[in-house]
Amino acid sequence: MTPAVPDALDDGRLLDDLVAMLGIASTGGTPEEVEVQAWLAERWQEEGLEIDRWDIDVAALAADPEFPGMEVDRRHALGVTATLRGSGTGPTLLLNGHTDVVPPGDLDAWSADPFTARRMRVDGEDCLVARGACDMKAGVAAMWAAVRAVAQSGITLRGDVILAPVSGEEDGGLGTFALLRHGVRADMCIITEPTALGLVPGNGGALTFRLTLRGLAAHASMRTSGVSTIEKFPVILRALQELEERRNAVVDPIMSRWPIAYPLSIGTIQAGDWASTVPDLLIAEGRLGVAIGETVEQARADLEATIARACAADPWLAEHPVEVTWWGGQFASARTDPDHPILRAVSDEHAAIFGTEPEVYGGPYGSDLRLLTGLGGIPTVHYGPGIPQAAHAPDEYVPVAQVTDAARAIARMIVRICG
Numbered sequence: 001m002t003p004a005v006p007d008a009l010d011d012g013r014l015l016d017d018l019v020a021m022l023g024i025a026s027t028g029g030t031p032e033e034v035e036v037q038a039w040l041a042e043r044w045q046e047e048g049l050e051i052d053r054w055d056i057d058v059a060a061l062a063a064d065p066e067f068p069g070m071e072v073d074r075r076h077a078l079g080v081t082a083t084l085r086g087s088g089t090g091p092t093l094l095l096n097g098h099t100d101v102v103p104p105g106d107l108d109a110w111s112a113d114p115f116t117a118r119r120m121r122v123d124g125e126d127c128l129v130a131r132g133a134c135d136m137k138a139g140v141a142a143m144w145a146a147v148r149a150v151a152q153s154g155i156t157l158r159g160d161v162i163l164a165p166v167s168g169e170e171d172g173g174l175g176t177f178a179l180l181r182h183g184v185r186a187d188m189c190i191i192t193e194p195t196a197l198g199l200v201p202g203n204g205g206a207l208t209f210r211l212t213l214r215g216l217a218a219h220a221s222m223r224t225s226g227v228s229t230i231e232k233f234p235v236i237l238r239a240l241q242e243l244e245e246r247r248n249a250v251v252d253p254i255m256s257r258w259p260i261a262y263p264l265s266i267g268t269i270q271a272g273d274w275a276s277t278v279p280d281l282l283i284a285e286g287r288l289g290v291a292i293g294e295t296v297e298q299a300r301a302d303l304e305a306t307i308a309r310a311c312a313a314d315p316w317l318a319e320h321p322v323e324v325t326w327w328g329g330q331f332a333s334a335r336t337d338p339d340h341p342i343l344r345a346v347s348d349e350h351a352a353i354f355g356t357e358p359e360v361y362g363g364p365y366g367s368d369l370r371l372l373t374g375l376g377g378i379p380t381v382h383y384g385p386g387i388p389q390a391a392h393a394p395d396e397y398v399p400v401a402q403v404t405d406a407a408r409a410i411a412r413m414i415v416r417i418c419g
């Protein structure tokens with residue numbers, strides 16, 4: 001149907017753009033998070049796309065009752081869209097991808113500087129390695145190359161295609177929330193998150209929580225006169241492990257490929273301030289997976305009731321119950337209607353290149369999909385390059401062939417949907 005488009009794709013330019021983007025250390029809350037957005041706006045302006053660029057009023061958005069949460073200190077953010085105009089008679093397709101990345105973590109675990117992209121073989125495959133290679137600058141580079149290929153092919157589209165890079169996805173979804181509050185709408189959306197070119201029409205959610213345990217301080221030489229929060233915490237941890245098991249006993253079939261569809265995990269624990277004092281305060285933070293079809297309120301109530309029951313069964317905790325607070329990223333679960341044409345379009349155009357339809361499955365992670373489908377009312381799927389297991393890891397990588405294949409497939413999807 002679209003023979004001209006794949007031929008027009010310039011793989012070398014795509015990879016040069018990706019390497020340049022990976023060189024901008026755009027971790028959440030840094031000036032580079034703004035810089036990468038500005039850099040894309042400039043590149044896309046040079047390429048003749050219609051640019052909308054606006055300063056995001058982070059404080060005003062944070063006061064919005066539907067604000068999705070934020071976990072870093074961020075004062076500034078930049079909204080950007082770049083539109084390839086159609087004739088105005090067809091559907092509008094939004095291509096969304098986040099440009100923020102998570103911090104590199106332990107630098108010793110990396111084989112070289114995380115923000116200098118390099119080509120190396122991983123499991124025998126030609127890959128690009130850098131923080132953000134997989135999650136998800138490869139996806140942003142692929143959607144960019146796809147739009148450029150369509151623009152240069154001479155095909156006149158009926159509908160518009162909008163490139164929408166966003167900040168702050170990793171810690172809540174500020175950028176996509178700002179995009180929707182700015183008034184950007186479309187008939188359907190592809191988020192080019194890493195799916196290894198699978199079709200992901202929905203995902204579980206993730207709620208960040210904090211637990212506060214209070215004990216009784218005492219000199220360690222007389223520790224039995226105090227109550228150690230470190231010794232009480234296992235009571236809570238066991239209850240949470242049982243909760244995770246119960247919540248994953250029966251899951252939606254599109255989630256069945258994962259060892260744990262809706263993980264509940266403790267990420268940080270802080271307790272005590274002196275080696276020879278019984279610790280009287282423990283603060284633990286974690287994330288609770290939200291099931292597809294379950295509301296945020298239901299998931300929170302499930303965890304709160306579990307904690308309350310565990311406390312009630314312990315003499316000290318019954319008198320000093322653990323406090324649960326919900327803060328930071330609050331990602332609902334979401335799912336696009338399996339019969340929506342966006343699924344068929346993605347599946348058919350993928351099959352046109354690879355000969356087989358893509359695997360269809362749900363993601364175990366929260367993403368901007370729930371904002372686009374929920375607040376925006378835009379049927380949305382994930383489809384993009386990168387092995388999800390490589391995300392957030394040291395020596396994060398993306399197979400080069402997946403990036404160029406994704407761009408070809410997305411170019412066909414644009415023509416199919418907007419042509």
Ligand SMILES: [Zn+2]
Nearest residue numbers: 098135136193
């Ligand atoms: Zn991501």
